[in-house]
Structures are given as C-alpha cells and as structure tokens.
Amino acid sequence: MREYIQQLKERCLTSEKETALLLEEVIYKSMILEKLRAKHGLPGSLPGYIHREEKDDLILPEEERKWLLDDEADEYEENFKRMKEESLRSRQVKMQEEYEESLREVEKWRERLATKRKEVELWMNKVDKSCIERI
Known part of the structure; x- marks a missing residue:
C-alpha cells in the first residue's frame, strides 16, 4: 500500500x-x-472580440427593441427632473444671497478702512515737532 x-x-x-x-x-x-x-x-x-459582428443570441427581440425605442418620460423621470431643477434653483438663490452678503461685508470693511484712515490723519496732525520734543 x-x-x-x-x-x-x-x-x-x-x-x-x-x-x-x-x-x-x-x-x-x-x-x-x-x-x-x-x-x-x-x-x-x-x-x-470588440469588432465582432453581433450574434443571433445577442440581438434583442422585436418587442424589447420597441420598448427601448418608445422610451417616453414617465412620472419618475419627471419628478427627478423637477427635483433637479428645484435643487439647482435653491443653489442659485443661496449663491446669490452669499454674493450679496459678501458685497455688504466688503462695503462695511471699506467704511472701517476710511474711518481708520481719518483717525490716522487726525493723529498725524496732532503729532507735531513740539509733541515729539516733549516725548
């Protein structure tokens, strides 16, 4: 064995x-x-394989071919399109609001810059030769 x-x-x-x-x-x-x-x-x-001709077993039956050709928009597709458009609109509105907010912010900072420039000019005028000599 x-x-x-x-x-x-x-x-x-x-x-x-x-x-x-x-x-x-x-x-x-x-x-x-x-x-x-x-x-x-x-x-x-x-x-x-890529360039081969279609075989008989790969050809769709006539009824299925008609279904593919008669592809109409159904309720789900319409709802999907509607939801997509709504989300696009809401994004656009949000972007517009953010843009307007940023413009207000820029304007606010420009005003602050202008006031700070005025303060600097005021202090420049207050600081003269006699002030420097005292310090």
Missing part, C-alpha cells in the same frame, strides 16, 4: 512538472502569436 501511495505521489509530482512546462510553452507561443498579429496588424483576441 505504501508503495502505491509513493507511486501516486511520484506521478503527481511529475505531472505537476510537466503541466508547468506545458503552461510555460503555451504562454511563450501565445506571446509569439500576439507579437506576429501586432506586427502584421491582424486583430487579436481582444480586438476581434
């Missing part, structure tokens, strides 16, 4: 080695084939 198990193990190992060699050979030959196809501009497996 042990001899039989040993023989099976040996056959398994040899078959694994042979399979690995055959796999390497297949990979090498497929690489050569793809290089030749690329060199001569022939469609390979991927381009052939």
